[in-house]
Amino acid sequence: GENVEQHPSTLSVQEGDSAVIKCTYSDSASNYFPWYKQELGKRPQLIIDIRSNVGEKKDQRIAVTLNKTAKHFSLHITETQPEDSAVYFCAAKGGSNNNDMRFGAGTRLTVKP
């Protein structure tokens, strides 16, 4: 089955700096890669996603890049703010007829004011 690895496990940045979180996946048939944000004591919520036919997607301060050949994808947050502090999870969905979703172990991002 799919195996998703995520790095780093913790990340601390100064407010205004950029943050980058990286994930790799094992199943070359995977075709959908979401990122979820989980604030303390709350449920995970989707913040951005990318499909395998796209190399990059941007939404305001958040962007995701995908390298299918290398089987890795990254989350980029620019101009970080204290409210970006949370745990971020990447995930990968199986191929066309497979909606199995596996998550990375998470990255705890702390943005220091």
Added chain:
Amino acid sequence: GAGVSQSPSNKVTEKGKDVELRCDPISGHTALYWYRQRLGQGLEFLIYFQGNSAPDKSGLPSDRFSAERTGESVSTLTIQRTQQEDSAVYLCASSLAVRGSYEQYFGPGTRLTVT
């Protein structure tokens, strides 16, 4: 509309007892997932239901864990003979799971404490 709901929100049980956790997905969502999240840890996949297909049980940690779903409605996760290491938040998520719409909507979770 209503989101994913789970019950109970908190459950404290004695070691060795059985527990049943419930998940009500969003109406019309064909896919339903159960995850376990230990304190400060990631989302550990347990089981996945897709419509009337056989569920993917590959994440269940032992035969003490089982789950059922009737059609595309409610799901229950049962843990028999609970152990202290079962203490965690159990999250359920549902998804429309059709082309172009794979976002998972999570429930609030059930916090299970085994004493």
